Amino acid sequence: MKTIRSYLYGRVEVAVGDITLYDGDAIVNAANSALAGGGGVDGTIHRAAGPELSAECRSLRMGSLPDGLPTGRAVATGAGRLAVRGVIHAVGPIWRGGTADESRLLASAYTEALSIAEARGWDRVAFPAISTGVYGYPKALAARVAFEAVSSYLAARDRPRLVSLVFFSQADAEAFMASIGEPEAS
Numbered sequence: 001m002k003t004i005r006s007y008l009y010g011r012v013e014v015a016v017g018d019i020t021l022y023d024g025d026a027i028v029n030a031a032n033s034a035l036a037g038g039g040g041v042d043g044t045i046h047r048a049a050g051p052e053l054s055a056e057c058r059s060l061r062m063g064s065l066p067d068g069l070p071t072g073r074a075v076a077t078g079a080g081r082l083a084v085r086g087v088i089h090a091v092g093p094i095w096r097g098g099t100a101d102e103s104r105l106l107a108s109a110y111t112e113a114l115s116i117a118e119a120r121g122w123d124r125v126a127f128p129a130i131s132t133g134v135y136g137y138p139k140a141l142a143a144r145v146a147f148e149a150v151s152s153y154l155a156a157r158d159r160p161r162l163v164s165l166v167f168f169s170q171a172d173a174e175a176f177m178a179s180i181g182e183p184e185a186s
Helices: 041-047 050-063 102-120 138-156 171-182
Strands: 006-010 012-016 026-029 074-077 086-090 124-127 164-168
Touching: 012 138, 012 171, 026 041, 026 102, 041 050, 050 074, 074 102, 086 171, 102 124, 102 138, 138 164, 138 171, 164 171
Parallel strands: 012 164, 026 086, 026 124, 124 164
Antiparallel strands: 006 012, 074 086
């Protein structure tokens, strides 16, 4: 993954680049509950992974997830043509003004994905900004929820060893860091 700049907050890295080029164990997909691909990062990951990823997601829907993946939950699949070992699909909430338990559901999407990575022994995992695209979650609020969920999870466990929060643009990465406080550049 090309990184313009990265910043470390302990075991959390903030980076700018294309998440499909991540050099680690797994990437997290900001999935929809149908696991059907779509727009934004979800569509980008599905296109880069190729038909194998879509086939595996369809298989989950025909088997253990006939009603789809609930909001706040996560599930892992293979990675298709991506260079990582797996893709963790996490469904974040649609923003409804903050009155529909959105922060708990968003935190759950992050922690469930981390739990899957830990269970599989994956040391390096990359996340996009879940729910901040078409789901409309305000970026500054999502940043605080995501950072707190990831930091709290990592503080209590040894794995994953590094979590990368990958932003497509430098402006989005800087807005995230402004929401949580900017460290020294690495």
